[in-house]
Amino acid sequence: MKNIFQIFRNDIKEIFRKTRTWLIIIGLMVLPSMYAWPNILSSWDPYGHTNQIKVAVVSEDKGATVENNKINLGKNLIEGLKNNKNLDWQFVETKAQAEDGVKIGDYYASIVIPENFTEDLTSITRGTPEKATIEYTVNEKINAISPKITNSGASAIANNISKSFVETANGIIFEKLHEAGIKFEENLPSIEKTKEEILKLNDNFSNYESALNELINKVERGQNIISAIHTTLPEVDKVATNSIMLADKAEIAISNIEGFNAKLLPKISEHLSEVENISKDAHEIALEFQNKPTKKDELKAKMKTLDSRFSTGIQRLELVKNIFSYFNKLSGENLFNNQLNRVNNLIADIEKISELNKNFYNNIDKYDEITTEAKERFVEGTQSINETAYNFNQGLNGEVAPLIENVLSKAKVNAEKFSNIIYEAQGELPIISNKLSEAEMKVNMAHNKLLTLSSEMPTIKEKIKKLSEEIKEAEGKVDTNSIFNLLKVDYKKQAEFFANPVNLQENKLYHISNYGSAMTPFYTVLSIWVGSLLISSLLTTKVEDKDKKYKPYEKYFGRWLLFMIIALFQSMIVTLGDMYVLGTQAVSPYRFVVYGLLIALLFSSIIYTLVYIFGNIGKALCIILLVLQLGSSGGTFPIQMTAKFFQTLYPKVPFTYSIGLLREAVGGVYIPAVERDMKILLTYLVIVLVIGVIAVSLIAKSERLSRERGKSKLFL
Numbered sequence: 001m002k003n004i005f006q007i008f009r010n011d012i013k014e015i016f017r018k019t020r021t022w023l024i025i026i027g028l029m030v031l032p033s034m035y036a037w038p039n040i041l042s043s044w045d046p047y048g049h050t051n052q053i054k055v056a057v058v059s060e061d062k063g064a065t066v067e068n069n070k071i072n073l074g075k076n077l078i079e080g081l082k083n084n085k086n087l088d089w090q091f092v093e094t095k096a097q098a099e100d101g102v103k104i105g106d107y108y109a110s111i112v113i114p115e116n117f118t119e120d121l122t123s124i125t126r127g128t129p130e131k132a133t134i135e136y137t138v139n140e141k142i143n144a145i146s147p148k149i150t151n152s153g154a155s156a157i158a159n160n161i162s163k164s165f166v167e168t169a170n171g172i173i174f175e176k177l178h179e180a181g182i183k184f185e186e187n188l189p190s191i192e193k194t195k196e197e198i199l200k201l202n203d204n205f206s207n208y209e210s211a212l213n214e215l216i217n218k219v220e221r222g223q224n225i226i227s228a229i230h231t232t233l234p235e236v237d238k239v240a241t242n243s244i245m246l247a248d249k250a251e252i253a254i255s256n257i258e259g260f261n262a263k264l265l266p267k268i269s270e271h272l273s274e275v276e277n278i279s280k281d282a283h284e285i286a287l288e289f290q291n292k293p294t295k296k297d298e299l300k301a302k303m304k305t306l307d308s309r310f311s312t313g314i315q316r317l318e319l320v321k322n323i324f325s326y327f328n329k330l331s332g333e334n335l336f337n338n339q340l341n342r343v344n345n346l347i348a349d350i351e352k353i354s355e356l357n358k359n360f361y362n363n364i365d366k367y368d369e370i371t372t373e374a375k376e377r378f379v380e381g382t383q384s385i386n387e388t389a390y391n392f393n394q395g396l397n398g399e400v401a402p403l404i405e406n407v408l409s410k411a412k413v414n415a416e417k418f419s420n421i422i423y424e425a426q427g428e429l430p431i432i433s434n435k436l437s438e439a440e441m442k443v444n445m446a447h448n449k450l451l452t453l454s455s456e457m458p459t460i461k462e463k464i465k466k467l468s469e470e471i472k473e474a475e476g477k478v479d480t481n482s483i484f485n486l487l488k489v490d491y492k493k494q495a496e497f498f499a500n501p502v503n504l505q506e507n508k509l510y511h512i513s514n515y516g517s518a519m520t521p522f523y524t525v526l527s528i529w530v531g532s533l534l535i536s537s538l539l540t541t542k543v544e545d546k547d548k549k550y551k552p553y554e555k556y557f558g559r560w561l562l563f564m565i566i567a568l569f570q571s572m573i574v575t576l577g578d579m580y581v582l583g584t585q586a587v588s589p590y591r592f593v594v595y596g597l598l599i600a601l602l603f604s605s606i607i608y609t610l611v612y613i614f615g616n617i618g619k620a621l622c623i624i625l626l627v628l629q630l631g632s633s634g635g636t637f638p639i640q641m642t643a644k645f646f647q648t649l650y651p652k653v654p655f656t657y658s659i660g661l662l663r664e665a666v667g668g669v670y671i672p673a674v675e676r677d678m679k680i681l682l683t684y685l686v687i688v689l690v691i692g693v694i695a696v697s698l699i700a701k702s703e704r705l706s707r708e709r710g711k712s713k714l715f716l
Helices: 002-017 019-042 046-052 073-081 095-104 117-121 146-186 188-203 205-231 235-290 296-331 337-362 364-369 372-394 396-424 433-477 480-488 491-499 515-538 552-582 589-614 616-632 644-652 654-667 671-711
Strands: 054-059 064-066 069-071 088-091 109-113 135-138
Touching: 002 019, 002 552, 019 515, 019 552, 054 073, 054 095, 073 088, 073 109, 073 117, 095 109, 095 135, 235 296, 235 337, 235 372, 235 396, 296 337, 296 364, 296 396, 337 364, 337 372, 372 396, 515 552, 515 589, 515 616, 515 654, 552 589, 552 671, 589 616, 589 654, 589 671, 616 644, 616 654, 644 654, 654 671
Parallel strands: 054 088, 054 109
Antiparallel strands: 064 069, 109 135
């Protein structure tokens, strides 16, 4: 150990013995940084200057006429590119001018919008869709990277056009669906009523068949009666009989109404409940409007929908009004005037609030000019409608049901009285015998039609049964409320969603501020290797030992210390200069320096050992190792993008783990990765030094044997 340090001290003394020597050593320490720093600076932010890459753009689009409107999408695209700073767009007059500029190298690429661009893009409106084309020409021999950049720009243009087209087309589609949703809500009462009538018709079809057969029998009996009247009865008997039949039918009608009454109040309640829901939503919108909305477009969409819903509410109340008017007339005593007044008041209140909603919708952009009193009236009015509809609905069973029952009972009594009156008045009816023949003919015609209808009843029954089954199946599979809600949502947002359904949320795990910092590990490792190569080129590995007092391993480690110290200084200058001269990113500066020292220790040991053992051949081997490691370390491109040969070398070369170690210090330290890289690098270091000691010992023995053999007279 003493001899090792003695060799090292002698080397240090030799360096400082002459000024020229230690100046060369200092230059040797600084020189590797001169290799790393310019390369890092040149790649500092290359993608930040893409706006200086010239791309020629020309539009030959002749435009097209759509619904009597002349449009030119190519011209619009050119105007949009004038505000785009991603590339240096050069707007030229002709296609030939653009392509000539690309050929000679004035432009890296050209984009030509052909004359039928708008015609093709709008072809979907004519039912014969044709894909539009943009001509993109690139000169790949000018530069290896520029085609990738210009291609990204051209792709971005195509993507933006596609997105805008999809958004516009979807906007039209969903706007029509939105309008259909409004119409659907407006016609919902009629649709529900029709559905119920079809189901009711299917359930009671057997009764209708029986009634038809009974009616045919009655008509036949009527035919017989008419024939008998011709011979035996005066016309007054026939008229009286018909009147009695009419009274009997009135009794049947009243009975039907009494049977339907069980469904009447729930239907009125359903209409009032919908008015409650509309007024509740209106109250929420009124409160949102009163609190000065921040999203005016969303609120306007809600207010526009609310206007249609108000119309639907009024239609439902008109149905309720018709029911009460019918029973009011049937009672003959105006028993339902109170209910009619309440319905009329509700309709009037909704109409007032609807007008207020329209006024606010039209003037929402002048929000501050709307009076506080008007906003409060909007809030209070919607709340009042909701409370009135709720109270009215809650009182149906207690107030309305007894009145309807009373009216129906009286109506039945009146029908019975009417029948008795007919009997009493039978002898007083005028004689109309001259009309008997005409009546008989009509009865015969009716009889024939009834027979035809009876023959068609099985077919009608089958069709109604099938329709009813389809309605029930649809009710089980389709949620009409979900469809209704889907149709009524904001069509602008739907169009935007389908044009761009996914937002990319980028999470940068280990953020590196610029491209130069990202390339720093590669160029730093490369400069450390080059620095060690320079040491082996300027300094000899042979230790002068005229007295033969040093052992082979002592000479090996004695000179190795000098190589190592110079390499460590080289690494410190490079790593510190990267951070504090160039300003490259290093999340952990001290780790960046320490890892650089470890790498310099390993590289200097590898190169020193190879040169010590093989001399000039060792220097050539070091250059070969450098070349192999440049392509197999993944320092620039991902290793998966390289040839299979380099992928095989990747896990075996020191560059791989050296660059990885410095990347941890630059972007963010992940301890398991650091431990893995350091273990492998330290393993390489131990292996190199052990091989070096063994090799120099074997070489020394070989030289000694050669000398002894030379002294012997037995060997040639």
